[in-house]
Amino acid sequence: MVNAPLGPWFTEPIGPDRWHEFGDELSAAGAPFAGQFAELSVEFAALDEWVRPPGVVQPCHRDLWAENLLPTAPGGVCVIDWEDCGPADPNYELACMLVEFGGGEPERLRGIYDSYRDCGGPGRVTRHSDFSMLIAQLGHICEIACRDWLDPASRSTDRAHSAERFAEFVQRPHTRAGLQLILDAL
Numbered sequence: 001m002v003n004a005p006l007g008p009w010f011t012e013p014i015g016p017d018r019w020h021e022f023g024d025e026l027s028a029a030g031a032p033f034a035g036q037f038a039e040l041s042v043e044f045a046a047l048d049e050w051v052r053p054p055g056v057v058q059p060c061h062r063d064l065w066a067e068n069l070l071p072t073a074p075g076g077v078c079v080i081d082w083e084d085c086g087p088a089d090p091n092y093e094l095a096c097m098l099v100e101f102g103g104g105e106p107e108r109l110r111g112i113y114d115s116y117r118d119c120g121g122p123g124r125v126t127r128h129s130d131f132s133m134l135i136a137q138l139g140h141i142c143e144i145a146c147r148d149w150l151d152p153a154s155r156s157t158d159r160a161h162s163a164e165r166f167a168e169f170v171q172r173p174h175t176r177a178g179l180q181l182i183l184d185a186l
Contacts, residue, residue: 004086006054010062011132013048014139020045022146031149033166043175044139050176051136052129054089058122062088062133064097092133094123098182099134099174106185113186125186131179142169 019041026034061068063084070078094116102109113125124130148155149162 006057006087009137009140010086010088010092011051011053011136013051013136014044014143015048016045018143019048022143025150026146029150031146032163033149033170036170037146037166040170040173043173044135044142046176047131047135047174047179048139050128050179051132054087054092054132056089056091056122057087058090059085060088060090060093061085062093064093065100088133089130090121090123091125091130092123094121095125095130095182096134096137098125098186099131099179102182102185104178104181106181109182109185125182127183128179131174134174134179138169138174142166145169 023034023038023041026037031037061079061082061084063081064079068079068081070080072078094113097116098109098112101112116123145162145165148157149159149166152158152162
């Protein structure tokens with residue numbers, strides 16, 4: 001599994017040129033979220049500059065979002081949805097978990113981070129590039145919502161659904177300031 005390809009979904013940013021193109025296309029097509037996208041795309045393009053290739057690569061879940069963690073009857077946690085499991089940098093996966101579960105609260109972030117380390121977790125989040133997988137993944141999710149709105153027939157979706165997906169994506173947008181807060185808390 002570690003020798004498997006890393007995959008662009010987890011490693012490659014959208015890039016400033018493509019963010020700009022999406023903005024132009026959405027505006028020209030009259031997307032109801034074009035203005036919001038234009039504002040956020042500047043931030044997303046800046047975040048793309050933080051993306052670096054993974055350092056240490058090992059088997060990781062690569063999709064540890066809240067909907068993939070279920071409580072068990074005895075009080076533990078069951079991790080589901082292993083279809084994206086593959087090679088990744090554990091620092092990058094930990095950074096995703098801190099964004100998902102830290103709530104932007106320094107004490108909570110520190111508690112999660114310390115518990116992870118105390119249990120022997122191999123990841124450490126110490127620099128901007130540790131958010132590379134998060135930036136790449138969320139960028140691709142936004143890219144799909146935009147692409148589907150621009151061409152709903154390509155994936156048998158409708159524009160309303162694509163607009164909802166975009167709205168969900170930007171409900172808690174990741175920003176340089178928000179990610180820096182995590183680094184500062186740790």
